[in-house]
Amino acid sequence: MKDNELITLIKGELSTGLERQGHSGIKVWQSYQPTLQGMTTDPVIYLHKMADVRHGSPGLREEYDDDAQVMRRITTEVLISTYQVSGVLVYEFTDPEAVTPGDMVKAAARAMQSPEFQQALAAKGANVMRVGSITTVDVTGENPGYEQRPLFEIDISHTDTFITEIPTFKSIVFRAGRV
Known part of the structure; x- marks a missing residue:
């Protein structure tokens, strides 16, 4: 599964999961992209890709395309x-009923651990491996001092398949002669 395909799937299913919990106004965006206008005032969950870890050796399969006269190597990585x-x-x-960033992140973790989220990913060939603990980090804000930003990590397993074309020879002729 390519990056855009996976992130689109995660964003869509996370938005659906948040709506199921009654958080219909929360936007799900990929990464935090600061702008000159400052931080958005809308409630936003950000997804930031941290790493891709390959597991095991890639699976290799070769197929010959007679029409194109090429060998295609299909590589699948986990x-x-x-x-x-x-x-x-x-x-x-000051409002004790106000939704906080921590509340949004907890709702996102619950949505990603839900059977509906996991089934939707599994139907597309991905699987939730781990939803980590929610932690809070201090970040510099637009005003003096620090803001606290709650976050957690999620590991999702999937396969990535790509094709390499290898030119082939139609025939090879050996000639032996005297020198």
Whole structure:
């Protein structure tokens, strides 16, 4: 599964899972891209790809295409992709009922551990390996001081398949002669 295909699947299923929990106004975006306008005021869950780890040796299969006169090597790799999931939200801290970034991130973790999320990924050939613990990191904010950003990591296993074309020879003729 290619990166865009996997991230699109995760974003769509995470949005659906958040809506099931009653969080319909939360946007799911890939990575945090700062702008000159500053931080968005909308509630946003960010997905940031951390790593792709290959497991085992790639599977190799070769097929000959008679029409094109090429050998095609089909390589399949098992990958575990790690994503960091974080939340950003400007909220009224004096309102005890206000949704916080921590609440959004906990809802995202619950959605990603739900059977519906896992079944949707499995139907497309991916699998949730691990949803990590929610931690909070300090980041510099737009104002003096620090903001706290809650986050967790999720590992998703999937396969990536690619094709390499190898030119072939139609025939080889050996000639032996006296020198």
